[in-house]
Amino acid sequence: MEARISEAFAPAAISNFFAIHDDGLGSPGFFDFSHVGATGGGFTLSKGVLTRVAVFDGSNERRIRIKVNGDPNYRATNTRRAIELLVESAGLNFSSAEVEQWVEVPIGYGFGTSAASALSAVLAMSSALGLSLSRKRVAYHAHAADIICQTGLGTVSSIWNHAGAGVIVRAGAPGVAKVVNVAVPEGLRVVAGLLAPFRKSEVLSSRLLRRRVNRYGEPAVSSVARNPTLDNLTRQGERFAEMLNLATPEIRRLVRLSLEHGAVSASQNMIGQAVHALVREDKAEALAEAIRSDPSSPRVMVTDIGGSPATTLEP
Numbered sequence: 001m002e003a004r005i006s007e008a009f010a011p012a013a014i015s016n017f018f019a020i021h022d023d024g025l026g027s028p029g030f031f032d033f034s035h036v037g038a039t040g041g042g043f044t045l046s047k048g049v050l051t052r053v054a055v056f057d058g059s060n061e062r063r064i065r066i067k068v069n070g071d072p073n074y075r076a077t078n079t080r081r082a083i084e085l086l087v088e089s090a091g092l093n094f095s096s097a098e099v100e101q102w103v104e105v106p107i108g109y110g111f112g113t114s115a116a117s118a119l120s121a122v123l124a125m126s127s128a129l130g131l132s133l134s135r136k137r138v139a140y141h142a143h144a145a146d147i148i149c150q151t152g153l154g155t156v157s158s159i160w161n162h163a164g165a166g167v168i169v170r171a172g173a174p175g176v177a178k179v180v181n182v183a184v185p186e187g188l189r190v191v192a193g194l195l196a197p198f199r200k201s202e203v204l205s206s207r208l209l210r211r212r213v214n215r216y217g218e219p220a221v222s223s224v225a226r227n228p229t230l231d232n233l234t235r236q237g238e239r240f241a242e243m244l245n246l247a248t249p250e251i252r253r254l255v256r257l258s259l260e261h262g263a264v265s266a267s268q269n270m271i272g273q274a275v276h277a278l279v280r281e282d283k284a285e286a287l288a289e290a291i292r293s294d295p296s297s298p299r300v301m302v303t304d305i306g307g308s309p310a311t312t313l314e315p
Contacts, residue, residue, distance in 0.1 A: 016237025019217030038154030108197030110272025
């Protein structure tokens with residue numbers, strides 16, 4: 001069988017702070033996620049998720065096979081749901097699809113991999129099927145899947161057409177959400193120390209944590225909206241992490257270690273058992289080595305802020 005093939009890339013992202021906006025979610029008959037999401041600040045990364053889709057016709061059974069970083073048994077629940085939503089809404093007929101994803105950042109540490117995986121998958125799938133849907137409509141299905149699977153709320157809306165630092169000031173799906181850009185000086189790198197995976201659904205399903213998130217997240221959003229500078233964004237992120245108080249002693253130690261070794265800011269990934277530090281390029285490797293030497297034995301990742309928004313590629 002001849003395959004129709006397409007590829008797409010979506011950047012990873014770090015959230016510094018956020019507030020939850022999901023009124024009506026869970027009500028009987030609720031199905032439109034256009035105005036559900038999150039406000040909050042953070043930045044996209046140069047690394048992300050590359051997805052390759054091959055669509056086949058000619059079989060009587062529709063099957064979608066997904067392989068993540070070479071693992072055919074990985075439970076790519078969010079990616080699968082996003083593709084299913086896209087296919088169902090378009091009323092498509094095809095026999096099978098082979099989906100391969102290469103995730104360049106660690107999964108489960110607060111780098112928005114579920115959103116980037118789902119978004120790159122629906123963009124590649126739409127291209128392979130030759131759909132005439134707008135990019136924001138295609139991206140909507142990734143946004144909806146992120147909410148349904150409780151893997152996120154607003155990351156898709158921050159990466160589908162935006163790169164760099166910014167703050168979402170109006171929650172919602174791609175095309176509804178509003179992002180205010182934050183300028184990033186040249187010569188900064190991100191050094192991350194990674195301790196353990198964390199399930200974001202633990203926060204999204206906890207009434208107590210949700211109240212705390214909004215109590216501290218909404219003032220942070222308002223502050224950066226009024227004064228959209230990188231210094232204010234990172235300062236609000238540090239305060240949000242401190243007030244939310246999800247950090248383990250190891251996370252707190254990595255934050256202190258980062259600041260002692262030249263980081264201009266450092267705080268916990270929201271949400272993840274990981275720390276991200278912004279540091280001048282000439283100090284990045286020294287900071288990475290200092291984090292590697294910590295007794296908690298963290299994994300270390302060094303990357304850049306920015307990169308490109310989600311995009312379809314030539315296979």
